[in-house]
Amino acid sequence: MAKVLTSKEENYAQWYNDLVLKSGLAENSAVRGCMVIKPYGYAIWEKMKDELDRMFKETGHENAYFPLFIPKSFFSREAQHVEGFAKECAVVTHYRLKTDEENGGLMVDPDAKLEEELIVRPTSETIIWNTYKNWVQSYRDLPILINQWANVVRWEMRTRLFLRTTEFLWQEGHTAHATSKEAEEETIQMANIYAEFSEKFLGIPVVLGNKTESEKFAGAVETLTIEQLMQDGKALQGGTSHFLGQNFAKAFDVQFTNKEGKLDHVWATSWGMTTRMIGALIMAHSDNNGLVLPPMVAPIQVVIVPIYRGNDQFPAIAEVANRIKDQLKALGISVKFDDRDTQKPGWKFAEYELKGVPVRLALGPRDIENENVELARRDTLEKKVLPQEGIAEYIKSLLDEMQENIYKKALDFRSENTHRVDTWDELLDVLENKGGFALAHWDGTIESENKIKDTKATIRCIPLDGEEEDGRCIVSGKPSRKRVIIAKAY
RNA sequence: CGGGGUAUGGCGCAGCCCGGUAGCGCGCGUCGUUCGGGACGACGAGGUCGUGGGUUCAAAUCCCGCUACCCCGACCA
Known part of the structure; x- marks a missing residue:
């Protein structure tokens, strides 16, 4: 057979790129960092979207739509949030063009400057919480269980088809609850939905766990993640579910009267999954002949x-x-x-x-x-x-058998590439020579975490189902009760 | 933003050092033979060589400027 793909062994990144282009999923556009999702790629996205949408609705969520633009001032309300996103925002400053009399063509009309700049949403917490403020007065107005299917823009330095593009498609759920407990349960429920979706539908096994303090979402109290392992031994974050506490309710002054007649701030969650999952699908299953699609996601079976x-x-x-x-x-x-x-x-x-x-x-x-x-x-x-x-x-x-087999194969691959490491040298050996997930004890400090980051790998998550055991942090030697997953990631 | 590279038919590239008719593969069109793992032959269409200037009788090729894109780092779903 004529060779149209670079082989995985020869150059994994090139293989991925060739595959996306040659199989007709997507291509680069005239706009820097933005891709054109072609019909076959979009058909896969529609399959994913339909399934997720079904799962969301089954658990009581409704779809709605909020604006693409967010007033700049909204971003500064939540300190952590603004810090996390400020560096990658596209900003609208004018609303009109005019003919350039001197040089020909068009120019931005300097008279059409906006009073307040608009940010193209990188995520919608701020505009949504500003809206929820008007929707909530009493505990009877809660919970609000809303999801939106949308495009967002994050001005990343470097982009890769599906894995990291300037504009991408996703869904973002934003819920409001009367109690902390209820919001925490929602956070876990949605993380479980992502895990189930990934394993049953995409055939990609996941490790569900907590992000560390430094890796969690900007503005969240707690971030749950599903971590997937790709065939080149690198990890990919497949979806996240955040417990936002009362951070956004306080920032946007969303209060309600509870059953006891007292005023309280609303408890929040947000959760999202993106077109990046198409990249995960490719890197988890495909081979040198092309894509391998689990039957449930295949537009043509x-x-x-x-x-x-x-x-x-x-x-x-x-x-x-x-x-x-x-x-x-x-x-x-x-x-x-x-x-x-x-x-x-x-x-x-x-x-x-x-x-x-x-x-x-x-x-x-x-x-x-x-x-x-x-x-x-x-x-x-x-x-x-x-x-x-x-x-x-x-x-x-x-x-059905193939769906199961593809998952099984990915699961076996992950088992073979998950290594328990008990010393720093063992960690380096995994990172440099083997790839995959390293399971190691960590003392929970930012100092030790930063030392790990020097290796280019990161703590991907603290697995929820990790077993309790006595161990010592591979960096500091201090006692630890649980292993975390360390890997190089996309 | 730091380092490296590239720009020539739709795509991938050669030509540039050493200036002189723009070339190859794939793809595309027509016709014929083919069709159980990316067929073959014949004929044909398609490029002001990224852009602005300079040197020269003559520039894809030499010189100066600009722009865009790609790769490696820092940022990230």
Whole structure:
């Protein structure tokens, strides 16, 4: 097969980039750091979006939409928050252009300067809490359980398709509660939803845990994260859920009268997941032939490729293909019959492998004669010839099996690449030679954490389900009760 | 913002040192043969060589300026 991708072994970053471009997910645009998400990439996003949206609604959330622009003054209300985002904001200063009489073309009209600059949202806590202020008077107005699907802009120094773009798509949930306990439960519930979504839907195992003080969201009391391991041994933060305490309620003066008739500030959470998950999907499962998509996220689950010479062979093949297609559709499976005569079968095989279509059926004169069909599965690249009879039911259970197999493979990979380390030298050995997650004891101090950061790796999280044990911090030697995950990250 | 690099048909590149007819692969179009793992042949279309200036009889090539993009660091979902 002609080589269109750089291999993972040769250059992982290049492989990733080639794959995104060649499989038609996205490409760079004329705007620095901003990508064009192409139809195939967007179809994957829509699948993710539909599933998450369903999960949110099932847990009582509603969608709403807040403005793209946020007045600059809103940002300075919460001290931690402004510090976290100030360095990466796009700012609107004018509202009009005019013809440039001297140099031709257009210029910003200096007379159209805004009284107060508008920030293109990097996240919406501020505008939302400014709005919630008007919505909440009594405990009877709570909780507010809202999610928004939106684009946000963060002016990052360096960008990479899906993994870090200046503009990206995401959902952000913002909830308001009467009690701390309720808000904390919401924080955990949403983190669990992300974990379940990642594992069951995307087939990517996660470690759910707390961020350290220095890594948590700007303005949060506590940040929960799901950490995923990519095939090159680097970690990726897959989604975060924040307990915001009363920080934003205080900053935006959101108070309510509780059951006891006393005035109190509202308790808050926020949580988000982004188009970055498409990058995670690629880096968790794909191979040197292209994408490997878990069936649940695949826009096309089955493709049927006809093989024939001369137009007289085609009608009989098309008839069988359409019959199988209808049977699959009846079982809720998305299927495409690629009857284009402009591309050859070999070309199509390679193309659908590149696009990660889970199951490929080939139908040729031989199969028509024997009432068979050739089936190839993307995850293992196995091919076999099967009877046409009952093929749809076979594929339905095969798709389930593949979903499970892809997850299992990623889980095994993570197990093989998770190392318990008890000394500083062991940590360095993992970071420099092995990659993956290092499980190590840490004393909980910022000093030790900074020492770890000098290695370019960071504490990814303090796992929620980590077992209690006696240990000593690998930096300071002080006692510790729990291991944390240390890894280099995207 | 510090360090390095690149800019030539749609894409990837060569040509530049040593100035003199702009070339290759892929892709694209037409026709024919093909079609069970990215087919082959013939013919054809497509580039004011990033941009502004300078040197020269002559500049993709030499000199000066500018711009954009890419890679490596600091920042980050």
